[in-house]
Amino acid sequence: MIPVNEPLLDGNEKRYLGECIDTGWISSEGPFVGRFEEGLAAAVGRRFGIAVCNGSAALETAVAALDLQPGDEVIMPTFTIVSCAAAIVRRGCVPVLVDCDPVTWNMAGERIETRITPRTRAIMVVHIYGLPVDMAPVLALAEQYGLKIIEDAAEMHGQTYQGRPCGIFGDLSVFSFYPNKHVTTGEGGMVLTDDPALAERCRSLRNLCFQKKRFVHEELGFNFRMTNLQAALGVAQLERLGEFVVRKRRMGERYSQLLADVQGVELPLARTSYAENIYWVYGVVLADVVPFDAAEAMRRLAELGIGTRPFFWPMHEQPVFRRMGLFNNERYPVAERLARRGFYLPSGMALTESQMVEVAAAVKKVMGGV
Numbered sequence: 001m002i003p004v005n006e007p008l009l010d011g012n013e014k015r016y017l018g019e020c021i022d023t024g025w026i027s028s029e030g031p032f033v034g035r036f037e038e039g040l041a042a043a044v045g046r047r048f049g050i051a052v053c054n055g056s057a058a059l060e061t062a063v064a065a066l067d068l069q070p071g072d073e074v075i076m077p078t079f080t081i082v083s084c085a086a087a088i089v090r091r092g093c094v095p096v097l098v099d100c101d102p103v104t105w106n107m108a109g110e111r112i113e114t115r116i117t118p119r120t121r122a123i124m125v126v127h128i129y130g131l132p133v134d135m136a137p138v139l140a141l142a143e144q145y146g147l148k149i150i151e152d153a154a155e156m157h158g159q160t161y162q163g164r165p166c167g168i169f170g171d172l173s174v175f176s177f178y179p180n181k182h183v184t185t186g187e188g189g190m191v192l193t194d195d196p197a198l199a200e201r202c203r204s205l206r207n208l209c210f211q212k213k214r215f216v217h218e219e220l221g222f223n224f225r226m227t228n229l230q231a232a233l234g235v236a237q238l239e240r241l242g243e244f245v246v247r248k249r250r251m252g253e254r255y256s257q258l259l260a261d262v263q264g265v266e267l268p269l270a271r272t273s274y275a276e277n278i279y280w281v282y283g284v285v286l287a288d289v290v291p292f293d294a295a296e297a298m299r300r301l302a303e304l305g306i307g308t309r310p311f312f313w314p315m316h317e318q319p320v321f322r323r324m325g326l327f328n329n330e331r332y333p334v335a336e337r338l339a340r341r342g343f344y345l346p347s348g349m350a351l352t353e354s355q356m357v358e359v360a361a362a363v364k365k366v367m368g369g370v
């Protein structure tokens with residue numbers, strides 16, 4: 001089976017992990033945590049990094065740090081991971097959804113403005129699969145209406161928007177370091193900000209809101225701390241971010257070459273006017289003429305030994321939110337189509353040329369006769 005993801009851990013990972021074990025620093029108190037925070041903050045051009053235990057925890061921390069009130073609304077894409085909406089709902093706030101663009105798969109600025117109400121407090125932008133959200137209209141709306149921006153750059157390590165690093169645009173921005181990310185710590189995440197007060201608040205929230213008088217709490221926080229072991233991996237991975245970006249871009253371009261003449265599959269866009277695709281994952285969408293859906297294509301590819309993953313399932317179609325009375329009768333046709341017709345091919349950092357050739361041959365076989 002060609003796995004859908006396999007990380008590359010052949011830099012300084014073992015050495016730095018060895019240092020943790022040799023020195024006994026394995027908890028969140030160890031020195032790699034600060035090094036990793038400073039390293040990513042510097043790479044993205046932010047003042048502060050607050051490392052946490054995963055990207056979902058980073059979103060929870062970021063939303064909690066904004067001190068939103070119950071009933072406040074946060075605009076976000078329907079086509080994303082559940083962590084985004086969960087972080088909003090858990091604070092008693094209301095996620096207000098927008099559909100995505102059929103070509104970039106990202107939320108579109110012109111759809112956002114129609115969703116702004118007097119209760120809107122923030123926009124959560126989520127960069128999807130390799131291309132960033134077109135940030136200029138979002139930044140203009142945030143300025144015009146006095147809204148905060150939470151930027152979910154979980155998938156966007158090393159990507160830029162108009163030459164500026166993704167992760168620089170949010171009042172609070174978040175990254176994930178799950179093993180399918182360009183930089184991995186096994187499990188891990190980070191919140192980035194330039195605001196010292198927000199940074200301090202995130203640090204407090206991640207550490208149970210401990211105060212000066214130990215074990216006395218004015219507020220409930222979380223234990224979202226990242227360990228020194230995770231951060232040691234992160235420091236080693238971050239050293240190679242530039243190389244990883246080049247590697248992934250080459251992979252994306254190679255897949256696009258290999259699949260160029262396959263009928264019935266829409267391939268990811270190589271570039272927009274504001275960014276080159278970073279191909280976090282190599283997603284494909286079955287054209288409407290194809291008589292089977294993504295689930296069937298994935299089943300057939302699995303039979304040929306190819307690992308795949310489905311696209312996100314939209315937030316407005318999640319049973320958990322429907323049961324809460326959210327998103328009643330809301331329809332977002334672009335996201336619904338992507339969820340049913342999109343999936344991604346093996347895209348891990350360790351993927352080889354011969355594996356890509358094998359994957360492309362399998363896709364051709366599955367699509368043959370369409």
Ligand SMILES: Cc1ncc(COP(=O)(O)O)c(C=O)c1O
Pocket residue numbers: 054055056057080081083084126127152154155176177178187188189
């Ligand atoms: C856009 C986006 N946000 C958040 C997350 C959550 O990150 P984690 O899996 O580290 O909790 C992911 C995970 O892949 C993601 O793709």
